[in-house]
Amino acid sequence: MNNKLVILIAFFVHSIGFAQTYSGTVLDAKTNQPLPSVTVYFDGTTIGVITDLDGMFNIASKQTINAPLVISYIGYKTQVVAKESLLNNPIIKLQPQTTNLDEVIVTDDDWSxxxxxxxxxxxxxxxxxxxxxxxxxxxxxxxxxxxxxxxxxxxxxxxxxxxxxxxxxxxxxxxxxxxxxxxxxxxxxxxxxxxxxxxxxxxxxxLSKKNIKKRYIKNRSFVYKTSLLYFMRSLADNSLKENGFRLFKCEDEKQSKPLFETTQSEVFNTKIIDIDKTQVSFLDTKKIVVSFENLDQAFLLPNTTDNVFYIDSFGIHYPIESILFGGAFGQSRIVNMLPSDYNLE
The missing domain is CATH 3.10.450 (Nuclear Transport Factor 2; Chain: A,)
Incomplete structure (x- = not known):
């Protein structure tokens, strides 16, 4: 009984430590006056807040996310900061936007x-x-x-x-x-x-503040199944095949048609670094084609000398330039864009 209690307490303490709160104060760089209603968010997610009347904010994340924190306010230059810099409640100063909207630069623009x-x-x-x-x-x-x-x-x-x-x-x-x-x-x-x-x-x-419409849930699920986000999460979990992804190898990056089907373990090596970080290594530096349940196709190529990249607990890969994408992954646009924290419990 005592052992069970100790385990429960340890788990509870770990859960508390797992959540992280980031805070700061946003000021006008010229006047040093606080800026209220400034939007502060983790890039690509639904995790965000606005500053209060004193320009202060607190933003919490239950999981470690590799996305940068963005501070955005109309009339000011957007700032992107590393979340680690917000652990000591810093003062962030936004510079006013100085773009001259009436400026005419181009003379060879003949398009309407x-x-x-x-x-x-x-x-x-x-x-x-x-x-x-x-x-x-x-x-x-x-x-x-x-x-x-x-x-x-x-x-x-x-x-x-x-x-x-x-x-x-x-x-x-x-x-x-x-x-x-x-x-x-x-x-x-x-x-x-x-x-x-x-x-x-x-x-x-x-869009729906109370109950999310059923058609939104259905459409999100459909988009998610062929998304880069789902692919990266499946790759980190070693479950590409189980989640409907098929992999094919090409002779070189210019070849459009894949030669033969392969498996995840033959082209990728995954290694859990810690609870929020998985290291992935390309075992083959040639073009890898991905098929989603025999429908859409995408491809990826390593773009670093060591052929290594990482995936965080949200399914975000980094460094962002470590992989080149094409096909369905490269053509995804706003209409099919899901937040990085989609479908996370």
């Missing part, structure tokens, strides 16, 4: 805003038939320009882009850091997209 907006919506929200269920509520805050010399279209925004995703049931606030569509115009004169590059930070919140 409507044309650029069509390209942006398709490549930012996604080409899925469900993209029509995504609406950007502040589209007027996004600026575009096309450079004929570079054959590149750029998008910029000085405040978070607000997306209402009625397919998955989320409101997404997306801080756009970079967005480029690089076109190619061959001799035939037909313009096509060569590549799309974009980056930013995001925070999710539920």
């Amino acid at each position: 805003r409507e044309k650029k907006l069509r390209y942006f919506k398709r490549e930012f929200l996604g080409r899925s038939i469900y993209s029509k269920d995504c609406k950007i509520t502040n589209i007027d805050k996004i600026r575009f320009r096309y450079s004929k010399v570079d054959q590149t279209m750029y998008a910029m925004a000085d405040e978070p882009i607000i997306i209402i995703n009625k397919y998955l049931g989320y409101k997404v606030e997306y801080n756009l850091i970079d967005f480029e569509i690089i076109f190619e115009i061959p001799a035939s004169g037909f313009t096509y997209i060569n590549k799309v590059l974009y980056s930013g930070t995001s925070v999710f919140s539920e």
